Amino acid sequence: MTDVKKELLYTGKAKNVYKTENDDEVLIEFRDDITALDGGKKDTLNKKGAYNALISSKFFKILEDEGILTQFIKLINENEMIAKSLDMIPLEVICRNIATGSLLRKYPFHKNQHLQPPVLQFDYKNDVYHDPMLNDSIIIALEIATEEQLQQIRQITLKINKVLSEFLYERGLILVDFKVEFGFDKDGNIVLGDEISPDTTRLWDSETHKNFDKDIFRKGEEGVVDAYEVVVNLVLNDEEKQKWNID
Ligand code: TYD
Secondary structure (H helix, E strand, O other): OOOOOOOEEEEOOOEEEEEOOOOOEEEEEEOOEEEEOOOOEEEEOOOHHHHHHHHHHHHHHHHHHOOOOEOEEEEEEOOEEEEEOOEEOOEEEEEEEEOOOHHHHHOOOOOOOEEEEEEEEEEEOOOOOOOOEEOHHHHHHOOOOOHHHHHHHHHHHHHHHHHHHHHHHOOOEEEEEEEEEEEEOOOOOEEEEOOOOOOOEEEEEOOOOOEOOOHHHHOOOOOHHHHHHHHHHHHOOHHHHHHOOOO
């Protein structure tokens, strides 16, 4: 516990969000809980929260440096982040560079087909309706976002994809696909929120295509946290590793 934490605002599947003294900021706690299959598979894995917080903070800093607005302010603990408070848009924006997973089950893509331009997909973040896939007209009719806002979300997501794909490829990983969420800040800007971590991406070794992400857990295999630790070691620089006691 830190003294910054106040009232719990929201608890999700792997994170808690707390109020802080400043109404414009929240504290996001990354927990060690991991879930898959619409909450049907659950576990608690020591250090998972810290590794995701470290990886997500690093990605958000890189994206900020490239001019993308993000929620990230600072990490105050290995698993606690101070972030801009946002009015979240209930969309899961999925960006895919390689055809795998459900794309192969639902459509006639070849296994590992390169998707250029990347495939973008919008899911409605809604537990009652089990996150159905949306299209532009449904998003606009439900007043989730306007056509202009959707266009902006597409552009930002493609830029995130380019920046992170390059950063990861230089470190031996392929960004196969990922999910991002956005919100509005108090000035009405569209800002990247939530997290980008091995929980929300597929990361493959560029040579062997071995997974370094939550697919290990989805498949019921061992070594989830060890894989996340590999990612921490690949993305953090020496100074950051020293600061957070990463070997
Ligand atoms: P998903 O659509 O769940 O799997 P599949 O590709 O088998 O259809 O996942 C695609 C990517 O988006 C993957 O990197 C995980 C991420 N994702 C999340 O992190 N959370 C989600 O709720 C969804 C739908 C996807």
